[in-house]
Amino acid sequence: MAPDRASAPVRIADRAGAEALVAEVMGLMQALETVLGEESAHVREGRLRQGLDLTQRKTALAASYFQGLETAKLNAVALARFAPQGVETLKAGHRRFAQAVEANQTVLATAKTVSEGLIKSLADEIGRSRAPSVYGAPSVAPSPYGRGTRSGPLVLSRSL
Template identity: 45%
Template sequence: MWADQQNAEGAAIRVTGPTEARGLIEDISATMAALEKILTVETEHVRVGRISEGLANESRKSELTSAYLRGLEALKANAVALARFAPAPLEELRARHAAFARAIETNQIVLATARAVSENLVKGISKELSRAQAPQGYAPGRARSAYGGKSAPLLVSREF
């Protein structure tokens, strides 16, 4: 990808003409499209409860996210040149980015919902297991002793 290229000193290449400007914008658009496709698939799988299928492309998503962030840095570093050499493609990229942001937001909402549901299930299971393992008897403080105070729990062992 053009946005990933660097010169010999490690500094990002600067856009110096219309061809470079369009190339950078096209690379960022392609990265966004690939990342949005992965996010859409992930969102749909998680939405219907297929968590492992939804999260199957985590490594590719991570790679694309890194490339996207590097592309944004290159975009910011070359903002003046891009506005000068490729104003129409830059406006298209801005519009595309707004749609991409909505896809990210939808993905985050679905993931947060799945996380909350999972946490509630785990808490419910934990509560049921701890309740099943707790000894059965009278609860302290609820029953009054015949001698005027609160009684201690009464447990009866059936083992000898």
């Protein structure tokens, strides 16, 4: 959406305006769907940095898309009157878009779960390697942080 539309609400008064609004919202939806697909592809392939590079573009498109949806809601009666086929097109496009968002969220949730599992298993391994090995009952090394602490803090490098 154009920045000047944010200050004054858009009112649809004719068929051309209704069709232009539908085309604009559909264009934003398709552009956002493309970015989500690219992000999902990068994350699936393990290229997290490239996936994260799309965040600004995704955020800007999402903001414009939601603004377009609000404009469409404000003009629902005019859209139904001047462009009934456009309303159906928006509904069908939104259903397809919801599937793309769900697929993207699944990919991101899977990547998060895998990352958390790796960090947890790494922390457990580090803790195991620092535990003293003795004969008989397992011993806990003395810790300046309190009883029962087996390892120090886990440090991550963000430059990988």
